[in-house]
Amino acid sequence: DLYPKWAHKHWVWLSRYDESQDGLLKMVEGFKSRDIPVGGVNIDSSWTTGYSNFIVDKTKFPDMKAFIQKLHDQDIRVLAWVTSMVNEDSSNYKEGYDNGYYMNSGLTVKWWHGEGSFVDYTNPEAVKWWHGQMDRLLDIGLDGWKCDGTDPYIQEFIFPHGKGGYMSAHEYGHMYYNDFFYYTKSKNPNALIMARPTDSFRYKDLVAVYYNFQERDTSFSAWVGDQDPTFDGMKNAIANFMHSAWNNYINIGSDIGGYRSGHSKDPLEKKLGRSRNLFIRWFQMGSICSLMENGGNGEHRPWIFDQEYGTGTETVDIYRQYAHLHEELGEYFFTIGNDAYHNNVSTIQPVSKYSIQDPFTWGWKLGDDIFTYPILSNDSIIPELKFPNDTNTW
Numbered sequence: 001d002l003y004p005k006w007a008h009k010h011w012v013w014l015s016r017y018d019e020s021q022d023g024l025l026k027m028v029e030g031f032k033s034r035d036i037p038v039g040g041v042n043i044d045s046s047w048t049t050g051y052s053n054f055i056v057d058k059t060k061f062p063d064m065k066a067f068i069q070k071l072h073d074q075d076i077r078v079l080a081w082v083t084s085m086v087n088e089d090s091s092n093y094k095e096g097y098d099n100g101y102y103m104n105s106g107l108t109v110k111w112w113h114g115e116g117s118f119v120d121y122t123n124p125e126a127v128k129w130w131h132g133q134m135d136r137l138l139d140i141g142l143d144g145w146k147c148d149g150t151d152p153y154i155q156e157f158i159f160p161h162g163k164g165g166y167m168s169a170h171e172y173g174h175m176y177y178n179d180f181f182y183y184t185k186s187k188n189p190n191a192l193i194m195a196r197p198t199d200s201f202r203y204k205d206l207v208a209v210y211y212n213f214q215e216r217d218t219s220f221s222a223w224v225g226d227q228d229p230t231f232d233g234m235k236n237a238i239a240n241f242m243h244s245a246w247n248n249y250i251n252i253g254s255d256i257g258g259y260r261s262g263h264s265k266d267p268l269e270k271k272l273g274r275s276r277n278l279f280i281r282w283f284q285m286g287s288i289c290s291l292m293e294n295g296g297n298g299e300h301r302p303w304i305f306d307q308e309y310g311t312g313t314e315t316v317d318i319y320r321q322y323a324h325l326h327e328e329l330g331e332y333f334f335t336i337g338n339d340a341y342h343n344n345v346s347t348i349q350p351v352s353k354y355s356i357q358d359p360f361t362w363g364w365k366l367g368d369d370i371f372t373y374p375i376l377s378n379d380s381i382i383p384e385l386k387f388p389n390d391t392n393t394w
Contacts, residue, residue, distance in 0.1 A: 003220040004190040006039050006190070009292075010037055010039055010294070011042060012031060012300075013293070013296075015295065015297045015298075016044040016081075028041060028076065036319060037324065040076060041077075041078050042194065042295060043061075047081070050089060050090030050093075052085060052087065052092075053092045053133070054134060054136045056136075078141070080142055080145055082180065083148050084121075084176040085113075085153075087115065088114070096119070100120075100163070101125070101130075102118060103118040104161060109156050118160075120162035135187075144194065145180050147193050147194070149225070152169060152211060170212065180195075192220055194221045195223075196213035196225060197244035198211065198243040198244040198247050200240055210240075216344075221251060222250070222251060223255065223293060225259055227259060227260065228260050229258035229273055230278065233258045234376060237254040238285075239357075240254075242348070242352060244348070245350055246350070251291055251347055252289060256282045256283045256286040256295075256296075257274050257278065257282050257283070257298075258274060260296070262297075268308060271308070272299040273296075276315060279302075280318055283302075283319055283323075285372070288325075290347050347366060350364045351363045351364060361386040363387070363388075
């Protein structure tokens, strides 16, 4: 197989502010005890003692090996957040710097988690050093990585270069994602990476600049990330779906409910990070995506929305229905994913013609047999529904 079928399971996670070994296990039990299947857990960015030193923070994860094994015993796969950026205050930084293992002779750049240097993938000794650190997790059973999108920051160097010479930002990014993907698969043939396909940088929702991250050949679990917890944020995710599809990325999903939180003046929405209605509409859409992953800042557990809104078990019941639908579509997702790879297309076929900005309509075909048009407003009204222009009856 090109990739493992657990790519199409239901994945869950907690943000770095909330995650811990005990917290993640309790969250998984919370889903499973309510008959909501879980097939993947993503460990967010606070699992190390320093960014990209691969040393587990035992105050949060006292026994990472036992944690991974406990999830494996439940047929749940585990990914961990990572980048190719080593921070100056990380315990391994000096070793890398002293040995010349970083791009542009160790020039640093500021990013959202501090300041650090990029690993030089054109230096065989640097790659060997890097793999030895990755092995700390791979040798205890880790199934893959969430490779976050720090690679565009290398553009700040103007002329990125390593031991192997000069390169473009995209060339560096491809080396970063490919190394995590192919080296991890060499240790575990059923491994995956979760990384961005085409994503956008927006200025006040007026101008979007679309940027391609990983190469399509590794995009079996590609996520468009970091949207606001609003219906406009949901549209932003869909626009990124469609631009990713126009660039032939394979399997695509998003952070259900939006990664960000706290954008509402409503006290309850502010407490939870998003409205219950938005959360429901987003997980309904997420279930009809090849990648269904639920996590981010604020609240993402459906039973907490029921508790806070006083809606009995309604949110849980709807979530359960759609999580099971996603699982039932697993073979379909896997078939169209393999077909898309071999035919150099995406599993998503936008109804909209190509647009340099947002699409003209928000619907798409998933493979040849499923047409999706999400609800994108609180009033649940679809102002205009444009069907695919083909001979099928929808």
